[in-house]
Amino acid sequence: ELKVEQNPLFLSMQEGKNYTIYCNYSTTSDRLYWYRQDPGKSLESLFVLLSNGAVKQEGRLMASLDTKARLSTLHITAAVHDLSATYFCAVDPALGNEKLTFGTGTRLTIIP
Amino acid sequence: DAGVTQSPTHLIKTRGQHVTLRCSPISGHKSVSWYQQVLGQGPQFIFQYYEKEERGRGNFPDRFSARQFPNYSSELNVNALLLGDSALYLCASSYRDRYEEYFGPGTRLTVT
Numbered sequence: 212e213l214k215v216e217q218n219p220l221f222l223s224m225q226e227g228k229n230y231t232i233y234c235n236y237s238t239t240s241d242r243l244y245w246y247r248q249d250p251g252k253s254l255e256s257l258f259v260l261l262s263n264g265a266v267k268q269e270g271r272l273m274a275s276l277d278t279k280a281r282l283s284t285l286h287i288t289a290a291v292h293d294l295s296a297t298y299f300c301a302v303d304p305a306l307g308n309e310k311l312t313f314g315t316g317t318r319l320t321i322i323p
Numbered sequence: 324d325a326g327v328t329q330s331p332t333h334l335i336k337t338r339g340q341h342v343t344l345r346c347s348p349i350s351g352h353k354s355v356s357w358y359q360q361v362l363g364q365g366p367q368f369i370f371q372y373y374e375k376e377e378r379g380r381g382n383f384p385d386r387f388s389a390r391q392f393p394n395y396s397s398e399l400n401v402n403a404l405l406l407g408d409s410a411l412y413l414c415a416s417s418y419r420d421r422y423e424e425y426f427g428p429g430t431r432l433t434v435t
Contacts, residue, residue, distance in 0.1 A: 311424065313365030315364065
């Protein structure tokens, strides 16, 4: 059974600081997604990572994928209040009947 | 272009009742997946349909069922509702199986 773990679960950051969210998964996969969710809302797609070494950046967010280590990171640079949300990674296993499996989420709060 | 649409937005049901949730995918998308998101957790995969055939089923009881229609819209049915079925139900569509999924706004189900 595919397991996806994120850490930290909760993160309070001051504006202007940098931080990294980690996503570890337990089985072979070369498809990993990052989503953002605001309270009471649906999921917004942030990044799609499809190969080992993939790196994507959008604004103050940068995501990377290391399929050998089964690790993805979401790096936040110079955080601003608008980035406050819950962030999920999700892994699509390469084989088998399992489908997209989500991590537990990281609730990010940016403090002025 | 319209995104994934879901109806109803909110729903309140009593234990033991039956509920039907509906989803219309993005035009041209042939795959629809359903997820359950309990408050404070990541979404959990329930079903996936591609070209009107079931392609995946998560670890949910037989009270949960779904189908996809010729126009690729989908219904999720839940029988004999339990309090624990209270959750945000998300529908996602993709062009093909194992392509990036786009999420709808969700249906919030409350079981009392």
